[in-house]
Amino acid sequence: MLARLVLLLLPLPFLVAAHGTLFTSSVTYCQPPESLLVQQFDVSYIEHNNSISFDIAAQSVDSNVSVSANILVNVYGLTPVNVSIDICNLLSGVLCPLPQFTFNGSQSLALPSTLGVANRVPGIAFSIPDLEAYAQLTLIEVGTGEIKACVQATLSNGWSTRQPGVEWGTAVLALFTLLVAAWQSTSAHAVLPYRLLDLLHFYQTIAATALLSLNYPLLYRAFAVNFAWAMGLISSPNSKLQHSINNMRALTGGHLANSSSAAAVGLINRKISPWNTNIETSSPSSLTQSLLADTSANHSAPTNLRLAFGAFQQLSAVDEVQTVTDDSSNVLQAGIPIYVNSIHIATANAFMTIFLVGLVVMAIALGIAGLLYAFLYAANRFGWGKEQTRYRLTSSYPAYIRSWALRLGLIGVSPIMIFVFNQWSLKDSWLSILLSVLTLLAISAVVLYPVYLTLRLARRESPDALESNLEHLDTHGPLYAQYRTPRYYFFLPLLIAAFVKAVVIAAGQGRGMAQVVVFLIVEVAIVGAHIVLKPYDSRGGDVFSTYLAIVRLVCTGCMIAFVESVGVAAIPRVAIGAVIAVIFSIAVIVLAINIFLHAGVNRLWRRNKPERGPSRQGSADVSILEKGENTPIESEPGRASHSRTPSQYSATPDNTSVTLHSTSASMSSLTAGRHH
């Protein structure tokens, strides 16, 4: 009931500008081709003038076979059309036996209303995103019942939950957060640097939920593909990058399939969505005549049909239509293969893609770090700005850079683990495997060394030392500074969860139930840890983080419906997929609102309140960092003295730096207090 309600409500936003077209989105043979070769098969049904347009290039090559045809349309596991046509009774038998001919034609023809096609296609088919439907044409030899040809085409209406607007929107939100976080991150307690990690980790969570070996509805997988960029999976249909990776793999012993610019949907394993019921193509022997045979007796209908029925000749175009049966080797299995191939990345190219994207990100980061360094160097050389300021900026530079390296490591660690482990399970090119080992070692060094230092400091001295040792706080704070001092270790369960999930995704391919169960256990443990440990300083922080954890738990729980062996029917599965997508989207919006509040957007309408801005001071600091203006920093000894004594600050024992730290800290507590 609920399922149907959601299905009815879902297309509402799309109805406004409905295309009213159904067209073929991929074409494959479902049996190795014998009598019928298909080069091109684009058919579309246009609703408003009840017409069919097609652009077909095909040829029949067998001599002396008489066939009957079966046309079957499957929509969400239902078969509204399953008709068999005895071709020998059509057109007074000219097609019997099937002549050898080349059929190369494109045409738009109005369907006679007697066919009643318009009444058979429900309106929802034109507006529901990621329609799961396909049409299948089977030619069966009369007498022997042998299948002479079987062609399948998936249907689409052009709508999808994968929207470039969503991809760009989420990316712009992340970029905004990154800029403000870079601005605020001179303080270990500013909120946005942590929100940046929360946001990207949440994007990655959404993407990772589509990597399990589950029978996802197309709609949910398309939704999750919006977040693939956060995993470093960036590509386009004819990407040069993919081409280079193909070549690299071919030269280093790779044998797995290359990236393709074609739609991946046609290669999906026939046991899973959109092929919800596994149609056996074994000979249906009793064939019946049906409606098409009768209506085509009206010879006035095909008068506007002008086609090229050429003599038999080999079509020159290369055969791009692939044969996909249950046991052919090109079938894409559920999980990582379908996900990455739907963004035109071959399964074996996935790791190299995120490796190269990671290199680009690193190069940009190094470039910015170099520019900052050059600027500081020049400032010192030519004496720009106040000496105190210069000294402070120069001395906090290494900690700033190292803390950002740690943040980048924390952002990259989850996708890198997933795709490194996946690469190991493929046994493809040796160079990919070598690079994946090196990458794993590098990311481990970036993340685990600070973890080791932090745990060692907390053990040798006390957890309080993590806060009082300002150099450690500034450098390794991204790991723990957002938690209460006694709960500094809360980053450990999160890192372990990421590791377990990566192992489960890569090693559990093909065992969807086990994957979902382990994911559920991990999410329950994380929610439990939030509730028991209450790791954050403020109640608001706990509530917010627990909310995100519960969202992940609930959505993971719903994924049980996608397990193949559970066998949920197609329509409820689509509805559940839509519900999960909505829950995730709301959580992203909540994250965005939280980020805007912490970024100080609310000050725009609170301007009348006289705020002696610690945050303004923060921004003043950064403007110095960026423009090198001679902005004086008022040191506020009253503020400075209450939280940190100058002697605690090891790197720069002067008053200004103390002011920076204490005021930024009070800023974040102020902001936190206000919005939680």
Ligand SMILES: *[C@@H]1O[C@H](CO)[C@@H](O)[C@H](O)[C@H]1NC(C)=O
């Ligand atoms: C065509 O096939 C039918 C039966 O399948 C056979 O009787 C006939 O002789 C065949 N004709 C030719 C020209 O091969």
Ligand SMILES: *[C@@H]1O[C@H](CO)[C@@H](O)[C@H](O)[C@H]1NC(C)=O
């Ligand atoms: C079909 O015919 C058109 C022109 O008549 C031609 O350009 C096209 O290449 C042909 N297609 C194939 C697959 O031969």
Ligand SMILES: *[C@@H]1O[C@H](CO)[C@@H](O)[C@H](O)[C@H]1NC(C)=O
């Ligand atoms: C139906 O409309 C489409 C455009 O909406 C047009 O391309 C096509 O030629 C029309 N078909 C007929 C038979 O008029």
Ligand SMILES: *[C@@H]1O[C@H](CO)[C@@H](O)[C@H](O)[C@H]1NC(C)=O
């Ligand atoms: C992949 O592409 C390369 C060249 O780009 C080619 O040498 C190799 O044979 C292709 N591999 C497969 C499996 O098609």
Ligand SMILES: *[C@@H]1O[C@H](CO)[C@@H](O)[C@H](O)[C@H]1NC(C)=O
């Ligand atoms: C379609 O119809 C044929 C006989 O007309 C039958 O054998 C076959 O099982 C039907 N397929 C489905 C999916 O109902």
Ligand SMILES: *[C@@H]1O[C@H](CO)[C@@H](O)[C@H](O)[C@H]1NC(C)=O
């Ligand atoms: C044949 O189709 C035309 C419209 O295409 C219709 O006007 C006519 O009545 C039909 N004739 C029969 C016998 O159905």
